[in-house]
Amino acid sequence: MASHKILVIDDSKVIRMRVRDMLPKGNFEVLEAKDGVEGLNLIRQEHPNLIMLDFLLPKMSGWEVFQHIQSDATLQSIPLVLMSGRKEEVTEKLQEPFEFFEFIEKPFENKELIDAIKSAMAKARLPRTGKIAAPAAAATAPAAAAAAGGGADAAEVKALKEQVARMQAEINALKKQTAQILAFIKQKLK
Incomplete structure (x- = not known):
């Protein structure tokens, strides 16, 4: 019996099969959805342990599915890996660094997939201090908080310090990954 349900929402059967093949055998039950509507229905019915979501989907886009997930407190805690062949499609709507989900660019290799899943988890x-806002709303939030004044300042400073600490941890992890990649390339060039 599989201990974890992974939902792969992608209109490409090749990507869905590739993810299924890359996961360690016996540990996962892989559920598949070919469009956003089917994916959202499966999220609500099956309560997966992980969601892998393509950003461009028929019927309901990955962006719309993402917004549904973020607006439901019971779904926000499900680890999420967004997938796209073009990162700029994602960063157009969601600003980096991606704080509560992971992004993987297609096509990806086995190690990249496993690393993205671990990071998403x-x-x-x-x-979470609040909902993930769209870029326009995110830009106006600091001004609104400043206008509210007083007691919000200390909480805002604390939240910003926590965010800086998380970002520093991500930077350190990226530096480590870069060093590993360079070591791998140097090894292959010998």
């Missing part, structure tokens, strides 16, 4: 455990 770690990010899903982070405490």
Whole structure:
């Protein structure tokens, strides 16, 4: 019996099969959805342990599915890996760094997939201070908080310090990954 349900929402059967093949055998039940509507229905019915979501989908886009997930407190805690062949499609709507989900660019290799899943699981455990806002709303939020004044300042400073600490941890992890990649390339060039 599989201990974890992974939902792969992608209109490409090749990507869905590739993810299924890359996962360690016996540990996962892989559920598949070919469009956003089917994916959202499966999320609500099956309560998966992980969601892998393509950003461009028929019927309901990955962006719309993402917004549904973020607006439901019971779904926010599910680790999420967004997938796209073009990262700029995602960063157009969601600003980096991606705080509560992971992003993987297609096509990807086995190690990249496993690393993205591990990172998504770690990010899903982070405490949330609010909903993920769209870029336009995110830009106006600091001004609104400043206008509210007083007691919000200390909480805002604390939240910013926590965010800086998380970002520093991500930077350190990226530096480590870069060093590993360079070591791998040097090894292959010998």
